[in-house]
Amino acid sequence: MSQSEIENFRQRLKNKGIDLKALHIVSFQCTQNSKAFRIKERWNQAMSHSESKFVKPLLLLDEIGLAEHSKHSPLKVLHHLLENPKILFIGLSNWPLDAAKMNRVIVHQIPNNLDADLKAIGEAIYKTKYTSLKQGDIDMLVDVFKELNKQISKQKLPLCKENWLGRRDFYALIRHYMHKPVPRESFQGIMRNLGGYRDPQFQKCLAEALEKVFRKSAKEISALMSDWGSLKCVEMNLQDKDCRHCMLVCEKPYSWQLLLDHNLLSCEDAVFLFESKFASDTATMTSYDHLHKVINCMQVGKKVVLYKLKSIHECLYDMLNQRYSTDSSKIALSQKNLNVSLLSPKKIWRIQLHHTLNNLANLFLICLSFVVFTKREKAFFGRFERQHISYIGSLSPSDFEKVDIFKKYLCNRYGLFRKKELPELFCGFNDDTIPSAILHILLQQGNRDNEDIKQDETEQLLELFYPLCHPAKIVGLTMCSPPRNVNYTDRSFGTFEQVLDTAKKNSKKEMLLILTCDLEYNSFQRKWNSKRIRDYMKVSHLEKDVTNFFESSMMDMLVLQYQHKTDDLTQFFQIKCILESAHSLYWNKSNNKKPAKKKLVVLIVHNVMGQKDPFPIIFSHIPRLSEFAFIFSLNIHVHIPKSFFFLCLCLNQMQRLIRRAFFYLEFPSSLIPSLELKVDLVPTEIQDLMVERLKLVLKKNIPINYFINKIKQEAEQTMKRQNESQPSFFQTYQIT
Template identity: 35%
Template sequence: GTSKTLSLQIMLDTLSYRKIKQLNQKLKDNKFHFNVKPLQCISFQGTRSCKPSAIKELWDQTERYSNGKIVTTLFLFDEIGLAEQSPHNPLKILHQLLEHPKISFVGISNWSLDAAKMNRMIMHPIPLMDRNDCLRMAFAVSIRSNSTFLEQEITNVIMVYEKIMKDQTNAFKPNGNSDFFGARDFYALIKHQITHSERSYRQSLEGYLRNFGGLDHSNYGRQLRKILKEVLNRTEGEVIRELKKWTPVMCVERNLMEKKCDWSPNLMVSRHCMIISENYYSWQLLLEYDILNYNQVFLFGSYFPQDMYSNITSYNQLNKIIDCMDTGKTVILHNLESIYESLYDMLNQRYQRRPSGNMYCRVALGTESRDCYIHENFKCAVIVQKEDAHSPNMPVYFFRFEKQLISYRNSLPSNIELYVESARTMLLEKFNTKKLPNAFCGYCRDTLYSALLYLAVQKANKANEQQNDEKKESSRTTNLDTVQFDKKELESELLNLLNPLCRPEKMVDTQIKEDIKFYCL
């Protein structure tokens, strides 16, 4: 998120065919008496599977282009740090290629390479942004959008970002990972606030909770409430109400509904979404809410040896993703780590608009790459496990997403959450046990939350059918805010739902005790 790619793109745009005359005129006006030839860039996408032969082949092709006197050629090695991790050791070819190069070379990496390679190049590290950098960037985007964004609002966004990044309690650093939040989250928050021009909408905390989500422990919630209350001058009650309104489930829904920005043809409203699943099954509650549905394309990775070590499976998955990009479908990816690095430009929304008005991005296919068309309605969501997302060694591509942690415990509306303790107490008394796992097969801490959510959704859908209500376009989720249960109804519905899970010996024991109680009366 330090604008490495953006910096290079500005340079390539300035030295392009259509702008080279303007540059030469500026040089002449400033008494630099020489002409600069336009720059042609040949890109190579680094991956963990690339090979030296592919680099050498494209290098030779770039050198052939440089034989003409019309253009200057540049070999761009994108994500060179990923290529260094390849078992084929592809970067060893650079030792000889960079010794006496006939063409220009630029490499982009998120971390340092070994000294033997770096000594053959000029290293240009990009420092982190300070407050002045943040202010200039925010005002530039605001002016471009013709937004009535107040200076105080921009300052508030920057102060929230600074306090989160400089927090000393580790509330925003899961397992000590100081890179969980970064500059990309700040950029996305600024764009979100500016895109929604209505001042009343900007007073909402949606933007903050969507771009600084993905955590759920109590320290995180406490520190986030404290920061928002101090910087935005809100009361404790106002912040808590907003937190309950913008649950992770609601944030995921809003992300998948947003497509592109109205005031800029090149600016997307929101990033792609990372769904962090607390348990391997937690993300499936989005199916119950109908946020994820069968109109979307689901792609799952495989642990079969022939699939894991064969490029054919990866190519098939990439082709399906490219088809979704072309047709504007929403694609859900799960356990496809082997191909994520081939989709860096897509995940980063690094789209290039052609003169035709269509958007394209680069997709790496093995040792080659191709430009693929991007439909304006295309959206991508990636499902990962909590332990992977919160790992200190989280993959680089994680930084590109709007992150939300999904669990049954944080998905219940506040009006349904009120029934959790009473339902637990009722079950303990009904089955005369001290621990519910002793009574139900497969019972875990999410079981009761899942059961209450299921019953609430069923009751809300039944009410909607009776009233012939149509779903509103602004929200696809079932409205659970008005659902209520009385004590007898809740007991009856829960027992009907959980009785099939009850252990046989517990059913017999419970029935015997009920009979004894009856005859004693």
């Protein structure tokens, strides 16, 4: 019984001469991180009203089942409190608790009668004066929901798919069509509230349910469903002021960037908050700062992006769970739960989006975490419109066919026998690389149907991939036997300086992202005055340096080096958002009267050679950090000419010589240098390249010949020692 119904019931009793005290409810929202002292505080708060003559205190623990799974065991405090309680107590749970707690209270279990509940809800909505829905339309929606549940049970889908639907989805479905076109005309409400899971098996169940209820062909149903893709549903959710918030379920950590690509979100109108990976940002004060920023954004109606902020979920859940508050300007702000789980037995990413219900401002909260979906969190899960998004899923069927075609074209273009060789040629290549490239080109074209543009799509795709080729793989393809029948002599690889010169021309449009497998050299850091991300202890220090760079009239280039070691992209996205926000703010301030000075931002991402999860190559359209380049070595200053690849025939022999040389340096007594080391076998071009790299390591005032002579002298002395007769053991270690 709702609180309003309790008041009505009390009034009816009063009319009959039975006067009951008014209920004073002290509520507590339980979470999986609840602690015992918080429950005891609420109990004492309710007890403070126990002697009142006007009210009867009631302690209400909402979602008490979640607290049972807390590692702090907070419900044990109820054992002695419920022995002789002086206040009323109610605990709401979606599943039974353990016997130690249930034996202390009266258990009332509500039966799960889906058909009767749906019918009662439909009849209640039909009787209201706030809808134009007909009884037939309501019955049709009830049948769709029942048939979909039946299809899911019939197909025996995994638990994660079964838990996708709940009662709240049906409530939201009916609510959507109360003031919008009926389902015969539009499937918007169905796809937003029921069809967000884009798994083919789940979509098949939904299509069969719609075919049976609406009595239309499979082709007609498919056409109506295809009109409402995931991103379209998210866009309509953001425009709808009377609906649930939206949660985006992403299988990859970068899929949420689609919001930026499609202008659903931008760095200019949103505040980005991350679970910081900087060494000194793990303190409790950082969590408090995040909470204050969320509250401030709620007051002004600004969008907030929360990325893996699990540390503040408990506070956010208590603060935002289905309650409304009013700020000083009397603007109603919706406050919703953020601690929502996922939908798969494996680790899947999830994002939650929220906005306010008023027409003046939007609150937009996004949360991404690694929680595994369980049944006990289904109640949270059902409070959102859920949409599964991916780069592949954002493409139309015709564009999706281009993915495999271009993948084969890349293999033929570079002489690859298998598609599995593409990650070797492009370090960071993944299943979403080509879809993101196609989407990048489509967004640049503005989705215009122009035959000239379509004919040039392949060349545009090649231009995106050309700077990302790994030189070592190109050399390997040149050396392979039998030859790949591909001419590699037209390839050349620019140096860091050449890539910078090209990027400076477009510094207003975008920043430069350089991928490399090279190390973080101190010599490179000194020359370019670069800064390493791992040297920053707090994210505020990085923000300060970025701000100073854009405000300074003396600096025109900022070079940052980031080491990518795991598949966790949290810190990268944090850096990316800081740079993009500052870059956008700087150029937006410029005008015709006072044009801004050109400033170039370069972010170098260092991959670990041969790592399992290299930095993923994803092409973005709207984010400004979108200019990609791969540089094999940051310290090469000599341009590698095209003729370099004519010399690859001798690389096998050269590699053997180098291995022997290093083996000799490690075990000098096991080899005869005069027989193993030879000269004049390395081409002149390779010798020059090796000398250039040696100069970077050696001091400038010491000539190269000095070290060569040193090596020769050491080799001669070693040979001389080997030829001399060695003393016996007793001669060397005689006892004196």
